[in-house]
Amino acid sequence: MPETLQKLLYVEDDESIAEIVLMTLQDLGGFEVKHCSSGQQALDTIVAYAPQLVLMDVMMPGMDGPETLNRIRQLPDMQNLPVIFMTAKAQTHEQQTYLGLGAIGVIVKPFDPMTLTDHVNELWAKAGARDK
Template sequence: MMKQVLVIDDEEDIREIAKVSLQISKQWQVLTASSGEEGLAIAAKAQPDVILLDVVMPDMDGLTTLQTLKQTPATQFIPVIMLTAAGSMISDQKYAELGAEAIVSKPFDPGLLGDQIATALDWPVE
């Protein structure tokens, strides 16, 4: 069964790098959203297997998006992995308390991203 990943990040280059690396390394289907609002709508409709969520975004930031995902019945069980730039103000502990499965630091290694996601979610690493 092909996995489906939703990448929510306001930076187009980050979305593209994540999308291409996951498609090539894992043959996963990748959806992208450029804002928290767009991501919430796509997540509810598409029901992806996992969401990669950027922390720092304009308007609706990653924490607000995470909280909304976890409070919405249609999306509350979708695992979320936070994408954080080094030196984030919020602790990994805080993300975990809010329901994030794992943290991936930016800049991430495109060659390792798929395995990092699989490992965090206990998916078989191929």
């Protein structure tokens, strides 16, 4: 994994949350971020966009986050792509389930926009340390 995180795919169906997260990640974090509003849109976009990390909502209509992650893992060169889930469904057993699916971390909603970038970078760094 490269040392510096720069390019993210963000999957969130709630436009008001997406606006806050995009502003935070782009303006405060300096990341290049592509937003998808559904799991299917993420699948249609991810290979061509080639993100370093996916930040994804768990509860979405149609295809939820865990199913989207499962489908991402079936795509060429996406088996080890780091994924962070963002969710309000964040009891300990739920977080363990998401980690068991292969996510590198869980960010609990509601989140603090002022610390979101730091939290994403910390999870990215921990995942990189695990890979070494």
